[in-house]
Amino acid sequence: MRKVMIVEDEELILQGIKSIIDWDALGLTLTHMAYDGREALELWEKEPVDIIVTDIDMPEMSGLELLKQIRSREETVRFIILTGFDKFEYAREAIRLEVENYILKPINEEELEQQLRAAIVKLEELEKKKIRYIDEKTAWMQFLTGKMAPEDMDAYREELKLDMEDGPCWAAVMKWSTDSVKENRITDMIVGIGKNQEQLRVVHLPPDCLLLLLTGCEDAGEVKEYFLTLQNRIESQYEILTFLSIGPVFHSFRELPASYQFAKRLQKYLVVEGYGSCVDETHIQSRASTDISIDRTQLRRLILKKESEAAVAYIEDLFINNIKTGGSPDSLYQMAVQMAMLLQEIKEEYKLDSSGSLHNLPELLETIYEADDMFGIKTLFIAEINEIIEFLHGEGSQYTPVVRQIMEEVQKNYREDMNLKTLAYKYHMNASYLGQIFQKEVGCSFTQYLGNKKIEIAKDLILNTNKKMSDIAKEVGYPDTSYFYRKFKQHYGVAPASLREMKRY
Numbered sequence: 001m002r003k004v005m006i007v008e009d010e011e012l013i014l015q016g017i018k019s020i021i022d023w024d025a026l027g028l029t030l031t032h033m034a035y036d037g038r039e040a041l042e043l044w045e046k047e048p049v050d051i052i053v054t055d056i057d058m059p060e061m062s063g064l065e066l067l068k069q070i071r072s073r074e075e076t077v078r079f080i081i082l083t084g085f086d087k088f089e090y091a092r093e094a095i096r097l098e099v100e101n102y103i104l105k106p107i108n109e110e111e112l113e114q115q116l117r118a119a120i121v122k123l124e125e126l127e128k129k130k131i132r133y134i135d136e137k138t139a140w141m142q143f144l145t146g147k148m149a150p151e152d153m154d155a156y157r158e159e160l161k162l163d164m165e166d167g168p169c170w171a172a173v174m175k176w177s178t179d180s181v182k183e184n185r186i187t188d189m190i191v192g193i194g195k196n197q198e199q200l201r202v203v204h205l206p207p208d209c210l211l212l213l214l215t216g217c218e219d220a221g222e223v224k225e226y227f228l229t230l231q232n233r234i235e236s237q238y239e240i241l242t243f244l245s246i247g248p249v250f251h252s253f254r255e256l257p258a259s260y261q262f263a264k265r266l267q268k269y270l271v272v273e274g275y276g277s278c279v280d281e282t283h284i285q286s287r288a289s290t291d292i293s294i295d296r297t298q299l300r301r302l303i304l305k306k307e308s309e310a311a312v313a314y315i316e317d318l319f320i321n322n323i324k325t326g327g328s329p330d331s332l333y334q335m336a337v338q339m340a341m342l343l344q345e346i347k348e349e350y351k352l353d354s355s356g357s358l359h360n361l362p363e364l365l366e367t368i369y370e371a372d373d374m375f376g377i378k379t380l381f382i383a384e385i386n387e388i389i390e391f392l393h394g395e396g397s398q399y400t401p402v403v404r405q406i407m408e409e410v411q412k413n414y415r416e417d418m419n420l421k422t423l424a425y426k427y428h429m430n431a432s433y434l435g436q437i438f439q440k441e442v443g444c445s446f447t448q449y450l451g452n453k454k455i456e457i458a459k460d461l462i463l464n465t466n467k468k469m470s471d472i473a474k475e476v477g478y479p480d481t482s483y484f485y486r487k488f489k490q491h492y493g494v495a496p497a498s499l500r501e502m503k504r505y
Helices: 011-020 037-046 065-073 088-096 110-144 150-157 185-193 221-239 253-272 296-304 308-324 330-350 361-370 375-393 401-413 420-426 431-442 446-464 471-477 481-492 496-501
Strands: 002-007 030-036 051-054 078-083 101-104 169-176 199-207 211-217 244-247
Touching: 002 011, 002 037, 002 110, 011 030, 011 110, 011 185, 037 051, 037 065, 037 308, 037 361, 051 065, 051 375, 065 078, 078 110, 088 496, 110 199, 169 185, 169 221, 185 199, 185 221, 211 221, 211 496, 221 244, 244 253, 253 330, 296 308, 296 375, 308 375, 308 481, 330 361, 330 375, 361 375, 375 431, 375 481, 375 496, 401 431, 401 446, 420 431, 420 446, 431 446, 446 471, 446 481, 446 496, 471 496, 481 496
Parallel strands: 002 030, 002 051, 051 078, 078 101
Antiparallel strands: 169 211, 169 244, 199 211
16 A cells, blocks of 8 residues: 655645545555645654645745655655645746646546546556666676677667677776765766767666676777766766776677676776776786785884874885885785784784774774775774773873873863973972873873873764764864864874764774
8 A cells, every 4th residue: 555645724625635545445555644844844754645735835844845855865755736826936846846736726536536547557657666766787797798608698688779780899997985975976876977978888786886898899999088087077077086997808798797807806806996986907916916014013012102103104105115116906905914913913912902992803804804995994993092092002001090080081171271390289299290191091192192182082972973074173162164174184094074074994
């Protein structure tokens, strides 16, 4: 049974619509009745319906605003608009938003029933279209991954409309950065890039991949230039960052799966090249699969001596230099695995493997292999190393009572303008002497400790809330947002906004 909601601010009309229609005979269930758009939206969010019959002019939220709100959440819901206002602008707006019809009051029972039937038919068409879409994508994946019998390939060729026997043809795989997508522009991009491009066929392979089939080009250089131009147009027109990998030329649809699989393998170079790049076989031949080793002794020493800035600088240099010198993805992955294993050894040696905020080895390895690019892997290691240093040299050691009191003071009042002179007066001590004690026991100056504590709290707010960066900066005692950004990047090696984007790990 399809579900229906009636939205009308006049009780008499609301009850009238309820009673004049034989809902069961139409295969419908009247699920909700609401008096304005806001109430209707709340009811729909609790239990969605398939068809909404709504007035336009209502308090709190109009029928058209309700339509826009629900359309942004679910495109298949059908609307029938009721109103006593015979104005063209209402009808034009309703038609643009794809309502089933625009019915004037007083309501004609037969007309309303007719429109309800039309809405049911439309819902069935949308469901069939969705099933066909799923079936087509399943057929494509079976064909491209070679999971079909050779005798079935001709039938699939006809079903998928693969007319490419005369070649030459090229297959490219395009992936886009979900972080770069503004609003819901993917559909616009998929439709837009295929317009007026007779030699290009676009196939969406969910969730975030396109297969691009290009015909009519002989030269590999021209093919790459074509895809680079397409990539630039997508970025400028749709503000979507993409990564393209191009397979070898083929001349028969039977050779398409091999070309696709080659292009798919080249997608691993995303981790090296990053979004905005286009690679083919020639491009990646210069990258050698040489071993990349890390200086385990040096990195271990920096961590254990809590030289966080030097450790961050070492990680930065290690990643940047090896990418610049042409390291292959496999070599860079091996380097990341070595680093993950070193950190795990340190955590086990110092009994840190049970600390909740640190990642165990399987979690680190999973994040490494799921990362889109080296920036994400580098950010992961910088954050992990800083966490290890904090645990190794944190507040769990034995401190004198006055130092513990100062640490508790910082934890409670870090937002305030604190300084050692004020604290020394509070605890009846000489400021210089207190500074020496703090430096000796904690291993850093009071000013550095306070700054680190603020930045650590800011990091937790960035990862666990949706607060604006400027609000977080003020909350931890940095009224100057630019200064906060500099201090944060100095501590973690990455900007606050970039850390939030990478919070998947």
